[in-house]
Amino acid sequence: MIPLVDLKAQYQAHKDEFDRALFDCIGNTRFIGGADHAGFETELAEFLGGGHVALTSCGTHALALTLSELLGPGNGTEEVITVSHTFIATVEAIVLAGYKPVFVDIDPVTYCMDVGALAAAVTARTRAIMPVHLYGQMADMDGIMAVAQRHGLVVVEDAAQAHGAAWNGKQAGLTSHAACVSFSPAKNLGAWGDGGAVFTRDGDLAAKLRKTVDHARLSKYEHGYLATNSRLDGLQAAILRVKLRHLPVWTRARQERADWYRDLLADCDGVQLPVCAEAAVHVYHLFVIQVDRRDEVLKTLNHNGVGAGIHYPIPAHEQPACRHLGYAAGDLPVTHEVSQRIISLPLFPELSRDQAETVARAVRSAVTA
Numbered sequence: 001m002i003p004l005v006d007l008k009a010q011y012q013a014h015k016d017e018f019d020r021a022l023f024d025c026i027g028n029t030r031f032i033g034g035a036d037h038a039g040f041e042t043e044l045a046e047f048l049g050g051g052h053v054a055l056t057s058c059g060t061h062a063l064a065l066t067l068s069e070l071l072g073p074g075n076g077t078e079e080v081i082t083v084s085h086t087f088i089a090t091v092e093a094i095v096l097a098g099y100k101p102v103f104v105d106i107d108p109v110t111y112c113m114d115v116g117a118l119a120a121a122v123t124a125r126t127r128a129i130m131p132v133h134l135y136g137q138m139a140d141m142d143g144i145m146a147v148a149q150r151h152g153l154v155v156v157e158d159a160a161q162a163h164g165a166a167w168n169g170k171q172a173g174l175t176s177h178a179a180c181v182s183f184s185p186a187k188n189l190g191a192w193g194d195g196g197a198v199f200t201r202d203g204d205l206a207a208k209l210r211k212t213v214d215h216a217r218l219s220k221y222e223h224g225y226l227a228t229n230s231r232l233d234g235l236q237a238a239i240l241r242v243k244l245r246h247l248p249v250w251t252r253a254r255q256e257r258a259d260w261y262r263d264l265l266a267d268c269d270g271v272q273l274p275v276c277a278e279a280a281v282h283v284y285h286l287f288v289i290q291v292d293r294r295d296e297v298l299k300t301l302n303h304n305g306v307g308a309g310i311h312y313p314i315p316a317h318e319q320p321a322c323r324h325l326g327y328a329a330g331d332l333p334v335t336h337e338v339s340q341r342i343i344s345l346p347l348f349p350e351l352s353r354d355q356a357e358t359v360a361r362a363v364r365s366a367v368t369a
């Protein structure tokens with residue numbers, strides 16, 4: 001079986017480094033806060049382009065707390081525009097902050113927010129935009145920021161899948177109010193559990209969020225306001241610190257493997273390959289192709305030992321959880337069609353050339369079967 005993601009291979013390749021970091025953290029009982037937490041916060045800010053970082057317990061809370069801080073708690077009627085072609089957490093974050101999600105369609109080439117659809121969806125109730133940088137490729141941040149500036153809107157980027165990606169040379173969070181990442185285990189930078197972070201150029205925002213995720217402590221048992229607990233664990237920070245050092249090499253390995261697939265599947269009729277926009281540095285969190293008869297092809301691939309998957313089979317606007325928002329499948333035709341045709345192929349830095357060739361052969365035979 002060739003898995004979609006192979007976390008064991010990553011552990012085995014750097015076992016000594018991981019074990020040392022982990023047992024050092026355990027030995028020092030630095031479970032909350034501590035040197036690894038502080039060190040990771042600084043090192044991540046440097047990696048993301050020199051702004052400020054607030055670490056959180058997960059990406060969902062990073063998004064929700066950032067929106068809430070920038071807009072104030074909502075009453076469920078004011079709107080945040082986002083996409084439906086995303087993991088459900090994007091939508092949950094908007095609702096958790098007290099806002100109403102409004103979905104717009106995606107660009108059929110990049111799978112990210114369609115800027116024309118965004119411009120058309122802005123109303124007097126719109127307060128913010130939450131673009132999603134899906135599969136490792138950023139949305140058109142120039143177009144999105146132009147719409148935001150025209151209407152005075154806040155922009156919080158969902159960069160959960162895009163660690164190190166860039167648009168016109170700028171990483172997420174460098175042109176908007178903030179960008180949020182997730183460190184859930186299978187992400188390009190994944191913890192051994194949950195984790196997330198907010199990255200922003202606004203030092204006051206980061207400082208406020210650092211307080212909010214830690215009970216708004218003024219001192220150990222004195223609290224400035226009623227906040228929450230959404231801290232990143234010391235153990236996760238210790239692991240993430242090790243992984244961050246390897247991330248640039250892992251990203252290049254992902255890009256190389258994406259190129260292998262492109263070559264191996266270039267002349268394969270019936271397979272639509274992903275497109276990297278000219279302005280984009282794509283970090284290939286996922287390598288997503290489109291095919292006809294998707295469910296049959298996926299079944300054949302899985303049957304033949306290829307751990308392919310779908311990200312995501314049901315768009316947010318068609319989820320039972322979002323029924324109350326009143327969308328029909330056809331309201332977002334590109335999103336709906338893409339959700340019926342996509343397949344994610346195995347992609348991870350340790351994927352061997354042999355494995356990539358096996359996957360490509362299996363795809364060829366499944367689409368022509």
Ligand SMILES: Cc1ncc(COP(=O)(O)O)c(C=O)c1O
Pocket residue numbers: 058059060061086087089090132158160161181182183184194195196
């Ligand atoms: C696009 C997207 N947004 C948000 C999240 C939420 O992150 P987390 O699982 O860390 O809460 C994820 C990942 O799970 C995601 O893929």
